[in-house]
Amino acid sequence: MSDRRSAQWYGGDDRNSYIHRAWMRRGLPADAFDGRPHIAIANTASDLTPCNAHLDEVGRSVADGIHRAGGIALNLPVVSIGETQVRPTAMLWRNMAAMAIEEMLRANPIDGVVLLGGCDKTIPALLMAASSVDLPAVVVPGGPMLTGTFRGVPLGCGTDVWKLSEEVRAGTLSADEFQRSESSMIRSRGHCNTMGTASTMGLLAEVLGMTLPGIAGTPAPDSRLLEAAHATGVLAVDLVEQDRRPSAVMTRASFHNAIVALAALGGSTNAVVHLLAIAGRLGVPLTQDDFDRIGAGVPLLADLQPAGRFLMEDLYRAGGLHAVLAEVQDLLDPAAVSVVGEPFVSVLDAARVYDREVIRPRADPLQMEAGIAVLHGNLAPDGALVKPAAATPALLQHRGPAVVFDSVEDLKERLDDPALEVTADSVLVLRGCGPKGYPGMPEVSNMPLPAKLLAEGVRDMVRICDGRMSGTAYGTVVLHVAPEAAAGGPLAKVRTGDMIVLDLENRRLDVDLPADEWAAREPSAEAARAYAAPARGWEKLYVDTVGQADTGADQSFLLGASGDKVSRESH
Structure with a gap:
């Protein structure tokens, strides 16, 4: 027999190897177990x-x-x-x-x-x-x-869902037309x-x-x-x-x-x-x-x-x-x-380029600097991400008052309330969406914009979240904020009206408050009530052992390699 790993099961003439071979002899030739x-x-x-x-x-x-x-x-x-x-x-x-x-x-x-x-x-x-x-x-x-195409225009999966759904909310596309695009996209x-x-x-x-x-x-x-x-x-x-x-x-x-x-x-x-x-x-x-x-x-x-x-x-x-x-x-x-x-x-x-509209030359790029930017500051001690390629350049240096949502449910309930105090300069903050908080770090960071601002023609705002966003999404979105609110991160302490400063050039994300006041502030009890608290199953194991976004959000007990050796042979 071969020294292959599979020979540990199939090699030999004892009862175990007999069982392993016999149960696989359903059309396999005899030489299937001779080193192949x-x-x-x-x-x-x-x-x-x-x-x-x-x-x-x-x-x-x-x-x-x-x-x-x-x-x-x-x-x-x-x-x-x-x-x-x-x-x-x-x-x-x-x-x-x-x-x-x-x-x-x-x-x-x-x-x-x-x-x-x-x-x-x-x-x-x-x-x-x-x-x-x-x-x-x-x-x-x-x-x-x-x-796929719709009304003669190519449709991008996901990306155009976000765009078209915002047009419906803005009143510039009918719900019927939106539904018609559904069968064209896929x-x-x-x-x-x-x-x-x-x-x-x-x-x-x-x-x-x-x-x-x-x-x-x-x-x-x-x-x-x-x-x-x-x-x-x-x-x-x-x-x-x-x-x-x-x-x-x-x-x-x-x-x-x-x-x-x-x-x-x-x-x-x-x-x-x-x-x-x-x-x-x-x-x-x-x-x-x-x-x-x-x-x-x-x-x-x-x-x-x-x-x-x-x-x-x-x-x-x-x-x-x-x-x-x-x-x-x-x-x-x-x-x-x-x-x-x-x-x-x-x-x-x-390699050759056959369409310079699709693949731009190095000397004439779509953007000169397009890598993922990592921000730090008193809102993100362990880092947060922003994708400049998908953002509005003018918003990457921004100062504005926070409008805070304690959960996805809170966002859905209040976002389109005509009484919501929000302007185009506001910074939408959504917390409780990290690995532990939701659980599972959902793709909600690219929050919809308030309906009344959409009606005014606003199509992007600074948004901050400890969750993720779809890779098909766009906008000036700061995400993967770490530590997340549910893990004791400072995002849990932000209040509506706090001045938020996004400074891409200096890779900073901060709340503009005196250090002593910020340190003394208590986290939101309302946000804490919305954090996930599973009692059993994978969700409990996940929440109890998952790491933060800045390290890959893997389970603590799965880090590293274990190799291909089984702990015990079958008997």
């Missing part, structure tokens, strides 16, 4: 995760590639999280999915794994799990959907076609080195995705042969490159919390401030919604990820490698 690598296909396909519903078909192409290369392909359905479907928020389940996937990869007789994901949390959860187990692994991103299989979190994490999986080069960003209905999935299956067998593991691929250099790519693409702020969590599993030193230090001066080159005009199908035809990164190759760390064993940057010399 067993490759799991960790498949997040689910009808309740609409963006991943096509992954069964992708998985079949992966399996064909595994078989062609002499391996044994094994479909392994794993926890799937439908971003648009699950309540209270998909982020509540990311760590649970990562934990469950980790345990199944470790518990089963497999030598390597192909990770199939698409929707926002699935690729992060898969990478977190694979990092902890550290078996040879490779990702197949499910890809974005094709561009044109095909695949995840959101804007540079939201799903697109961002699919592309960054490649920048981290964890995909077949060139696959990321391939539209989900494109036949070339199935071709690349087949090639990934072949690659998975080679990864086992070479014993190339995630810890050898996702290095500090890889995360450096992911931060550069995040800025150049105008990617989602959610990538910060996901990359921090993945790095935490690998033991790679990465901090929230690294995103500002490495990415601040990177130009925005991809003219994609929500920061720009175009959509993911346009990026693919214009040259794709490699064409964008070729423009900033000098900012990348050449030490990073990919799963094929070659330097990541080695594929960039052949």
Whole structure:
């Protein structure tokens, strides 16, 4: 028998190995247990995760590639999280999915794994799990959907939902027209076609080195995705042969490159919390401030919604990820490698740009400095984020009075009250939306604007929250405030009328109060009454052990890697 990991189950002639082999002899040839690598296909396909519903078909192409290369392909359905479907928020389940996937990869007789994901949390959860187990692994991103149109205009998933819904509230679009756009937006299989979190994490999986080069960003209905999935299956067998593991691929250099790519693409702020969590599993030193230090001066080159005009199908035809990164190759760390064993940057010399409207030249970027900015101050001792590429430039230096909401429910109840004292200069503050407070850090930071201001033509305001926002969202939104209010953060002490100062240039977020007065102020009792207090199940475990946004919001007991060894053999 081989010395492969799977041989620990199938090798030998005792009763246990007999049972392991016999129960798998359902069409497998006898030589399936004589040293051929067993490759799991960790498949997040689910009808309740609409963006991943096509992954069964992708998985079949992966399996064909595994078989062609002499391996044994094994479909392994794993926890799937439908971003648009699950309540209270998909982020509540990311760590649970990562934990469950980790345990199944470790518990089963497999030598390597192909990770199939698409929707926002699935690729992060898969990478977190694979990092902890550290078996040879490779990702197949499910890809974005094709561009839909409404009234002759392209629709960006998510981004145009926010825009159109605000137009309804402003009285400039009828509810009937809004409903008609619903069937136009989702044109095909695949995840959101804007540079939201799903697109961002699919592309960054490649920048981290964890995909077949060139696959990321391939539209989900494109036949070339199935071709690349087949090639990934072949690659998975080679990864086992070479014993190339995630810890050898996702290095500090890889995360450096992911931060550069995040800025150049105008990617989602959610990538910060996901990359921090993945790095935490690998033991790679990465901090929230690294995103500002490495990415601040990177130009925005991809003219994609929500920061720009175009959509993911346009990026693919214009040259794709490699064409964008070729423009900033000098900012990348050449030490990073990919799963094929070659330097990541080695594929960039052949990249070409075919549409300079979609992928701007380095000398004429959409924005000169587009990285995620990290703010500190007496409102965010451990940091907060703002995405300048999605913000109104004039609002990035702002001073205004706070209008405070103690919960999402409080926001919904009072936001459109005609008696609400609010102006365009006000700063909307929403608390109780961090990992512990909600729980799960919902995408509510891009708060709707008050109806009376929308009617006046206001389309952006400074908004501050300890939650997240959709990667498809836009606006001058300060988010991921840490520590969150429910963890004792100072956001819990803000009162309506306090003067808030946002100073992007100096990376500051402060309430303008004397230090002694601010220190003596008690947190809001009303906010505390709204914080989550689950009594059982995953929600209780989550709230009791989850970390803050600035460290990736992972569970304290899941940090680091545990390897692929099972604790005990079966008897």
